[in-house]
Each structure stands twice: as C-alpha cells, then as structure tokens.
Amino acid sequence: MNSETIEKDSKKKLLAAGQAAEAAREAGHDEDSEESHESSAEPMTSASHGEKAILHRPSSASMVWTLAQREIQANLNSAITYIVIAASLVVVGLYFFFYKGGFWQVDRASMARMFDSIPFALCFLTVPLFTMRSLADEKRVGTIELLITMPVKDSEVILGKFIGSLAMVALQIALLAAYPIVMFSRAPFWHLGELDWSPFWVGMLGLLLLSMAGTAIGVMWSSFTESQILSYFATMLTLVALYAIGSVSIVEFLQGWPGDAISFVSLQSRFEPFARGLIDSRAVIYFLSLTTLGLVVAFRSLESRKWS
C-alpha cells in the first residue's frame, strides 16, 4: 500500500534531517549521540569503552512499533476516541449529503465534495484530538519517566507517538471513506455512475499526507505542554490557520508574491491538487517537510527535559 512506503520515506527524512541538524549544532557531547548510533549497525554495542555490552532492546523498528501499538491500544481503550469518530462521521456525513444541496446536486459521480470537507474536519477535530494526549498526558501523569528510563531512544518515543496517533487518524479517514465506498459498490442501486477510482485513491493519499503533517504538528504541541486542552487548542489553531490561510479570498486579496507565499504554505492550497486527482510532487515534499519539522521539534522538546 502507498501509505507504508510514504511512512518509511518520512522516517528516513526525519532521521536525515535530525542528523543534519546535529552535525550543524553538535558541540561537545550531546545526548543525541544516540541518534548517530541509529544509522550504524543494529546489534548495538557501546564502542566507547572497548568492552562490549549487549543491549537488551529490540531493533529500532520493532521498538517504534511496540510504542505505537501501546498508543493505539490506549486510544482504543478511551471513550473519547469513539466520541470523536462518531462525531466526525455525523458532521462530515451531514455536510457531505446535505450542505448546499449536497452530494445529489453534483451531476457527475465525483468525490470532490468529500475531499472538500474532510481536510477541514481533520484539522479542526480529528488530528488535534488524537494527538493531544500523546506526550502531554504522559508528562502530566509522570509515565514519561518510566518510559524514558527504559532503553528507548527519544526519537523512537516520538516516532511511536506519531505513528500511533497517525494510525488513529487514518482509521478515522478510512471510516469516512467508507461512505463513498459503500455507495459506489452499490452504484446501480443508488443510480450513480461509475466512479473513477484513481482520483479517489490520489485524494486519499493527499489526506494521508495532510494527516501526517497535522499529526506531527500535534505531537509537537503535545510535547510542549502538560495540558491536553492546551495542546488541543494550539494544534487546532495552527492547523486551521494553516488551512484557512489559503482560502481563495485571502490569496486574491494579497495578490502578487505574498499571495503566492501564502498559498505555498497553506494546507488547503497544497491539498487542492490531490482533491482533483493530481499528485503534486512539490506538495508531497511540502507535507513531508512539515512532518519532519514537527517531529524534529518534538524530539528536541522531549530532550530538553534533561536540562530544565
């Protein structure tokens, strides 16, 4: 599936960026010498003392997966998850079918409407709600202390949180996508035309990229605070601002290069080609960079506990 390769890409990018950042600002020994270990051989040994110590820890990938799994389980155990999912389904469903005449007005069998509404729902509700707990709650309850004193790298903690939250967002997207899938699988019954599936999958890819960027930003905010509420609002405002800033009126109002610049950073304008079934490579890079940025900042912020 597409999403997997993309996740891997983003991980590589994250690590690359992390190392670049290190190389740039490394002075004296910094805790993240562990980062550079990461690129070297997997059965890690501490070379510095000449004596070999076998590390009782799994490979990075399975560590990240263990942490992500825990995160997903915690989410599935929480009532909030189901409330969020149900609420999003209802809101998007209503919008999809009824708002401004709804789905039925559009003559062609098209999912464009769906890609109209879901991104905003993601920015406003889903992503902030699924990321707010991730680090903030661990810090508030103090579980972070037990987690971090296990042989886990800070980067693995961040990636685990990221993937865990992203999985929840992806679950939500999948459930939302169930509307059209169910409808079109019974196309004759609903008197709908045949749907062109490839733009649909491109749109889904776009949603996933958007969610990755959003989730990274959410994890980042969550790493700054101990309060879930604060984390929610900070993430929500950031994402909604990044989204709404690209609305046509603002871009037109500014015109010229400011308008271009704004539409460049706007989630909405970056997502727009995907909604039309086009894979815009610049947008892919943009979303991935945003993801990387968010995760690197979160990593730094998690590390900073040491010096406080």
Added chain:
Amino acid sequence: MSTDVMIYANGLSKRYGSFRALDDVSFEVRRGEVVGFLGPNGAGKSTTMRILTCFIAPTSGTAKVRGQDVFDDTLAVRSSLGYLPQRAPLYLEMTVYEYLRFAAKVRNIDDSLFKQRARNVVEVCGLAQSLSKEIRQLSHGYRQRVGLAQALIHDPPILILDEPTSDLDPNEKAEFLNYLKQIGKDRTVLLSTHNLKEVESACARAIIVSRGRVVADGALDEIRAKSGRVRYIVSVQESIGASAYRGTGAPPKQSDVERALSGLKGVKKVAELPTDDRAHQYAIDGDDGDDIRADIFRMVSDKGWVLLELHRDTQTLEDVFRQLTIGDERRNRQLGPVAETSNASDEDDSDDEDEDDDSDDEETAPIESKRGKR
C-alpha cells in the same frame, strides 16, 4: 575504576534555575551491595536517581552505571537498570499483564522467557490475583507492586528503587525486602526510603543526603558511630526501700554519685535521669573510642555502692539521621531567616538543641537521644 563498581557518581550537581537541588554528590555502589539512600524530603534522592537512570542530565559531574556513562551510553545504562520511580507512574488504562508484557517487549524479552520471568515476578510481588485488572482499578499499594514487577521483569543487574515500599502493607514489605536481600547478593540495589527500620533490615550500607549533599556514607555501624558519641546508662541503688540495702556503708547521695562519675576518664557529660527514689540513674555521654563500662563498674564497686544497671547505648540510625539532617528540619519549621535564638516550634528536639547548639554549623548540631528524656 574497579569493574565491581556498578554505580559511580562523581561530583553530581543539579540546578533548577538558581536552586541547587544537588551539590557535589559522589558515591560508589559495588556489586552485591544493597544500599539505602536516605534523606529528608527534598534532599535530592529522587533527583540523584533520575540522573543515574538518564532521565535528567546533571548540571555538572559524571555518573557511570556498570562503567557506562549515563550521558554517552544512555541506552546501555538503561538496559542494565531496573528503575521504579517514586509513586510508580504507570499507564492506567493497561491491565497488569499488558503492562508487564509491554515492559518485557521494550527490553526485548521473548515470549517463553517472559512467561518464566513473569511467574517469578508475580510471585515476589504478589500479583497473581490482579493480572487481568486494569491498573486504574488497583489500590496504591498494588500499583507499587506492579511498578516493582516492572523493574524486576528483565532481571536487571542493577536496581534503582525510589521509595519502593512506601505504600506496601507489612506482609508484602517483608516479602519484598527478603527478595531484595536474596537477589542482592550478586546484584546491586540502590533504594531510597524514609523507613529506617527497613534500611536496618535490608541494607548493609546507607548513604544519607541532606540538602543536596552527601552527609554520611558507609556501613550502618559506621554511620551509627558517626555521631562520635556513646551513651551509657548507669543506675545505682539509693535507698533501702522494700529490699535490703546490700552495699557497704550508707547509701550514696545523688551529688556523690554524679561527682564520682564525672571524674572518670572519657566521660563528657553526666545527666541525671528521672527515676523513683530507690535509685539514681544517669545518662553518661562518652567518647566513641573506648568502652568505659569496666571503669564504671570498678568505681562503683570500689565505693561499695550497689550497681543496679549498666548498659551501653549505641545510637540508633534514626538518631544519627536526625542529627545529620537537622538543618533541613529546622529550616522547615521556621519562617524568616534561621535564627539560633528563637524558641523553635519544633516539638521534638527544640529544648535540647537550644542548650547544646550554639554553633552555626547546623549539620553537625548535636542532638540528644530521645531516651535521655524519659
């Protein structure tokens, strides 16, 4: 550095803003030692442990665990540690079993080994009935047991436990301390606690910190002797009372006995203890060095008096603890600048302090054993 040194801290300092939580803390713990880490509230025990477990970095100083620097080889350090933070912060939404499984996975313990370790740990921590309960449903004591189980699941060579027994019931406490003693033979355990009885039963050695400094470090006997004082309790028969007076001559007067005792070599201070009128009882402060019980007996018998009681009181750990950390204590009970003259609100020790202690050095302020007042 010998390979036997499992925990090595050298000159650890930690500042929070301008506040010095730790100030030049140095100590070593060897393989096979179970060390009690003591100190009043806020002394810096948890801070030290957090540095040793790589959770926070020291402002200055170095620490090594099993020869690995906590700073440069944090993964190696953490993988050889079992750590229980204070108040056992666990994921409340997981069941006990899930939690242990999670801890095991992070430590790369495979299924069959996990089953075996889990059985052992469940037995030690008494968790058999709670395995399938969510941690949020557990009482505090049980949460602490889960925290312990989590620290033991990978059978680590080094255990760092921050107040591991604070919430346990006496049965579990005994069970756990027993287990510690048993595994402590070839492992290294550093445990902080406020319960000095526990230290006396489980540890051969203690480190006492106060206001971010190590104020005592050594075998318990050494620490007990650290006060540099030994107390003798002497009772001499005074009057005939019900039983006949068996001494030669008349029963001694109080002042006679006191003078005679004060005259003995090695006696620093003689204080009369309240008794009934059949005996004179005295508490004698002596030097740590030599035992003067023999001299006391000789003197009393030479005078023809009757010795009813003579024993040597070594200081309890608690006495020494109080003496070493009294500065902290006093600071906490006074508002405003610490003044020596004030009539402290400290109910326990204030009267003794006021007469004894007129130096500025609070850490070495002598204290009276509580026994003295009875």
